């Protein structure tokens with residue numbers, strides 16, 4: 001199983017939108033896919049029209065008293081399941097730090113590991129923060145994908161993420177940025193796309209345009225390509241999935 005995470009320290013840059021659309025593309029190709037909504041805001045759970053059945057105590061989850069498999073829900077799409085966000089996940093970070101030093105080593109990786117029996121792709125939709133939880137997500141994921149809006153402030157979060165890796169001696173197998181919400185009428189966006197900063201030399205080529213249709217995902221409570229295959233954003237996500245797939249060793 002490949003485990004990938006969509007992360008950015010900045011909120012509202014397209015982590016969830018990307019995680020949901022990429023999950024749909026993978027599942028649509030017949031790849032058994034599980035998305036774990038680790039953001040207590042629960043946006044990807046909401047977009048897949050799912051909710052957690054009951055509140056799970058993070059402590060019980062981390063100590064195995066509540067088997068994580070019990071939290072998995074089906075979506076309306078074949079090959080695509082979800083662990084919906086639970087508002088109590090906001091305490092996950094605190095609970096991670098409460099575990100004994102030995103016990104807290106790679107707890108998220110340990111929770112994810114058994115899913116490799118039934119899924120080929122696991123997608124982690126991350127909260128916009130640096131924390132013990134983020135640290136463990138980074139250590140668990142084979143690859144990290146960072147949506148960036150082409151602005152200087154957004155690019156700073158890429159540097160900060162790299163610094164966080166260094167500080168915690170995390171070695172991401174792969175770290176890829178890609179641009180989202182690109183508006184080619186804006187000169188800053190055109191310049192950044194034409195001349196991406198050096199630090200993005202391993203960045204993905206696909207840029208997701210800004211388009212109002214993305215908001216309609218909230219009307220349909222579905223990923224974009226499930227109700228629209230033709231829009232430029234939908235086609236860009238198909239292209240992004242092709243590109244992401246090339247970076248994954250299992251596919």
Ligand SMILES: Nc1ncnc2c1ncn2[C@@H]1O[C@H](COP(=O)(O)OP(=O)(O)OP(=O)(O)O)[C@@H](O)[C@H]1O
Pocket residue numbers: 008010011012013014015016017018039041043127128180181182208209210211212214215233
């Ligand atoms: N390419 C796009 N074009 C237009 N709107 C977009 C695009 N990508 C995302 N959005 C919109 O921007 C908002 C934020 O997107 P999203 O929730 O995916 O970001 P996020 O990084 O996951 O946010 P958070 O950190 O709060 O979880 C949403 O309303 C979404 O519909």
